[in-house]
Amino acid sequence: MPDTDGLYLWAPEGTGLWGYANCLWIISGPDAAVIDTPYDGPLTEAMITAARPWLGDRTVRTVVNTHANGDHSFGNHLFPEAEIIATDIEHRHEHHEPTPQEMHALVHNSPPDLPLGRYLRDHFSVFDFTSARLTLPTKTFSGRHTFTVGDKEVELYEVGPAHHVGDLVARIGDVVCTGDVFFHGDHPPHWAGPLQNIINACELVLGFNPRVIIPGHGRPTDQAALEDHLVYLRTVQREVHRCYEAGLSVEKTMDELFQWEDFYPHLGLPERLMIVIAVEFSHLSGSSSPTVLELSTQAAAWSYR
Numbered sequence: 001m002p003d004t005d006g007l008y009l010w011a012p013e014g015t016g017l018w019g020y021a022n023c024l025w026i027i028s029g030p031d032a033a034v035i036d037t038p039y040d041g042p043l044t045e046a047m048i049t050a051a052r053p054w055l056g057d058r059t060v061r062t063v064v065n066t067h068a069n070g071d072h073s074f075g076n077h078l079f080p081e082a083e084i085i086a087t088d089i090e091h092r093h094e095h096h097e098p099t100p101q102e103m104h105a106l107v108h109n110s111p112p113d114l115p116l117g118r119y120l121r122d123h124f125s126v127f128d129f130t131s132a133r134l135t136l137p138t139k140t141f142s143g144r145h146t147f148t149v150g151d152k153e154v155e156l157y158e159v160g161p162a163h164h165v166g167d168l169v170a171r172i173g174d175v176v177c178t179g180d181v182f183f184h185g186d187h188p189p190h191w192a193g194p195l196q197n198i199i200n201a202c203e204l205v206l207g208f209n210p211r212v213i214i215p216g217h218g219r220p221t222d223q224a225a226l227e228d229h230l231v232y233l234r235t236v237q238r239e240v241h242r243c244y245e246a247g248l249s250v251e252k253t254m255d256e257l258f259q260w261e262d263f264y265p266h267l268g269l270p271e272r273l274m275i276v277i278a279v280e281f282s283h284l285s286g287s288s289s290p291t292v293l294e295l296s297t298q299a300a301a302w303s304y305r
């Protein structure tokens with residue numbers, strides 16, 4: 001957790017992994033806040049223990065969830081005195097997200113001989129969802145919301161639908177938490193889209209001229225890395241639209257992308273692009289988006305081909 005003047009980052013190691021999101025602590029004066037909480041109870045307890053030397057006897061009074069996915073919110077229950085902030089639309093959607101108990105059942109009860117069951121075990125059985133309780137936002141906003149932590153101002157900007165239905169990005173001076181509109185080191189799974197909204201969100205972040213950019217997942221970085229990621233997003237967008245116009249299926253579009261030997265081989269979890277393609281196709285055709293389970297099933301099958 002490197003110190004940047006009252007900012008402390010819980011930055012789990014590793015790319016090629018699901019579920020390990022960055023969480024930023026803001027500790028200033030008598031006050032403390034956290035932007036995003038980890039995926040399960042034990043990880044959240046470990047994070048709070050790691051923060052204790054800086055936190056002292058302060059109470060965390062504010063938690064922000066950049067979006068409703070469990071890997072950014074399942075630790076909320078360990079901050080019982082905090083106001084929990086999210087966007088209005090994210091809050092309304094959160095009732096449709098799996099609870100920790102449903103995630104536990106999904107990971108351990110899906111048939112292990114089918115690709116989805118195998119994939120869930122391979123990537124999610126490391127998490128212990130048993131102690132977490134779904135803890136919903138207590139304050140919601142649309143557009144923009146500002147609050148203070150000691151002498152620090154935190155500005156929240158709604159940027160969804162993008163990665164999810166109601167994403168936000170958080171700006172604290174020259175540091176920006178992007179949530180999952182930016183994955184640094186892996187191919188992203190964008191569940192809402194369209195891609196143009198994710199591109200717009202990344203451009204908004206660059207417009208803040210930040211010194212430090214904290215992605216939803218992956219190492220903290222700088223503007224150059226986010227500019228590189230924008231090139232990637234625009235390339236994916238152009239190719240997906242080209243394949244759609246040519247009448248290709250989602251699977252064939254994956255094949256088209258990955259027949260390029262240089263299609264970002266340094267990024268992990270390529271199967272997640274299948275989710276992005278399927279969601280983008282649904283926007284292009286004006287049809288309703290496949291469910292999370294349908295998208296995950298397709299991606300899992302592709303990963304074990």
Ligand SMILES: [Zn+2]
Nearest residue numbers: 021071180216
């Ligand atoms: Zn995430």
